[in-house]
Amino acid sequence: MKSRILRRVAASAVALACAVLGTVALPAAPATASPIRNATAWSVLLCKFSDKPAEPKAPSFFANFLTAAGIGTGGVADYLADQSGGRVSLAGSAVRGWYTMPYTLAQFQSIDRWTRLQRCVDTAATAGYGVPAGNRIAVMLNDWVDSGAAGGRVLLDPGAWNVGFAAHEMLHGYNLGHSFSNDTTYQNAPWSQPGEYDDPWDEMSAMHIHAFGTTNYGTSAVGLNGPHRDELGWLPKNRVFTMAADGVGSRTLTLAPLEVPAASGPQLVRIPFDPADLFHYYTVEFRRKTGWSAGIPADTVLLHEVRNGTPTLLRTGPGGGPAQSLNANGVQIGVNWVSGNSASVTVTTDVVNRCLQGYVWREARPGDLVCVTGATRSQVWADNAAAPSRWVNGPYGPHTCVAGYVWREAYAGDDVCVTGTQRSQAAADNAAAASRRNPARLVSGPNTCVSGYVWRDADQSDYVCVTGTTRSQVLADNAVAASRWVSGPYGTHTCVAGYVWREAFLGDDVCVTGSQRSQAAADNAAGPGRVLRPAG
Known part of the structure; x- marks a missing residue:
């Protein structure tokens, strides 16, 4: 398969499609995507213009292209199943139409995208199909006018009936934003931001991607x-x-490729460095030229800087390739080698010694990295400056303290004379040092829960935020799962009487009480509102 980077032209441009008519591009907003699991049903509505009766494709084409009916044919369902590791399906999706709208093609030229979408939805409703609650919506138009996303809905005209375009827009339906590069000379469109759509290794830069x-x-x-x-x-x-996160500031790691989850090793490395923003960090990943990434030029390691939930590919410079090293913000990254399903990188960071937000190094002497308040550090420096005036020759030598002062003893040999209160402060700060240092141990990534909630952890991919009591119950149910299974009409994991499958996610067959299954469903629905957003 021939690799190529596809750039946007004419009406098929995804960059244009992702814009809303009449708006100006703004800086990337904080991410709003949340963990997506289970079946995500779409209502695919086919709509014709009143003066354009042609039906370019049969409904069966769209069923295969955009729903679970097409599993195995290389459509969007296959793409999402692969990228999610089987965590997402399009089961329950439906294709309806073709419907003839009471509007001409010309009447669609001057209206906004949301109105275009809604007119098709209204036409379907008039014809007897109401979109079920919870279904996402994708509208297909039978002639060229507009393609893109608006308000979580997707609009595709004939120029967008390909996997690259459709997957990009449907991922917008899951609240995923665009990707960027640090090449500010790259301008995809007059209205787009510098660097926007310039990560060709990522679908959220479509159609400026390595495709086939x-x-x-x-x-x-x-x-x-x-x-x-x-x-x-x-x-x-x-x-x-x-x-x-474990306090070790330098490691050599062997990565597994994102495309080959069966390979051993981490698939993503986060490298926090910004105490003021725990959602601001570097990442390292390894990509292989296989599967849906068969169009990339070669196996490679990619570095990103993530801020406000938006990933920015780090390039070597304007028009340059992916950076293979980094030395910035107290972080050093180097790629050692790439071979088969493994890539070796060495990462060093000084974040282990950095203070949490609100604290600074005490610096009672060079190398004193105990974290204290700014007021305490100012007092420490003032005491250092006044030290000679508080020393006298006495029973403890020339650095005996004058009456009313004692040695600070912030470190071994610290004979700066301070008040008793300041010595007690130094001891307390020393005792609290570990709790005020190394912001990396507090970094949980983009799905961090708001205060009062924790990850449910029904399995390693369960990022739904729940109460601590609920998580304890989930873990307890997991521990006794085998005792609640019997061979029966639903196979070897049929539940014993009085229990049902929890179904917290696709394939979750842990047997629980009915109330626990209801709790899992309620937590799934409430989950997005319990995620701590960048800058939130």
Whole structure:
């Protein structure tokens, strides 16, 4: 398959499609995507213009292209199943139409995208099909006018009936944003931001991606980058390594490729460095030229900077390739080698010694990295400056303290004379030092829960935020799962009487009480509102 980067032209441009008519591009907003699991049903509505009766494709084409009916044919269902590791399906999706709208093609030219979408939805409703509650919506138009996303809905005209375009817009339906590069000379469109759409290794830069031609559905999608998979909860916790969270500031790591989850090793490395923003970090991932990433030029390691939930590919410079090293913000990253399903990187960071937000190094002497309040440090420096005036020759030598002062003893040999209160402060600060140092240990990534909630942890990919009591119950149910299974009409994991499958996610057959299954469903529905957003 021939690799190529597809750039936007004319009406098929995804960059244009992702814009809303009449608006000006603004800086990337904080991410709003949340973990997506289970069946995500779409209502695919086919609508014709009143003066354009042609039906370019049969409904069966769209069923195969955009729903679970097409599993195995290389459509969007296959793409999402692969990228999510089987955590997402399009089961329950439906294709309806063609419906003839009471509008001409010309009448669609001057209205906004949301209105275009709604007119098709209204036409379907008039014809007897109401979109079920909870279904996402994708509208297909039978002539060229507009393609893109608006308000979580997707609009595709004939120029967008390919996997690369459709997957990009449907991922917007899961609240995923665009990807960027640090090449500010790259301008995809007059209205787009510098660097926007310039991560060709990521589907959220479509159609400026490393793609190939599919057998059935035109231009392919490319795999998602690591930060976007992480944001959607599609990387298990045990495959994401947060550098320095354990207090070790330098490691050589062997990565597994995102495209080959069966390979051993972390698939994403997070490297926090910003105490003021725990959602601001670097990432390292390894990509292989296979599967949906068959169009990328070669196997490679990619570095990103993530801020406000938006991943920015680090390039070597304007128009340059992916950076293979980094030395910035107290972080050093170097790629050692790439071979088969493994890549070796060495990462060093000084974040282990950095203070949490609100604290600074005390610096009672060079190398004193105990974290204290700014007021305490000012007092320490003032005491250092006054030290000679508080020393006298006495029973403890020339550094005996004058009456009313004692040695500070912030470290061994610290004979600066301070008040008793200041010595007690130094001792208390020393005792609290570990709790005020190393922000990396507090970094949980894009799906961090708001205060009062924790991850449910029904499995390694369960990022739903629940109360501590609920998680304890979930873990207890997991521990006794085998005792509640019997061979029966639903196989070897049929539940004993009085229990039902929990169904917290696809394939969750742990047997629980009915109330616990209801709790899991309620937590799934409430989950997005319990995620701590960047800058939130």
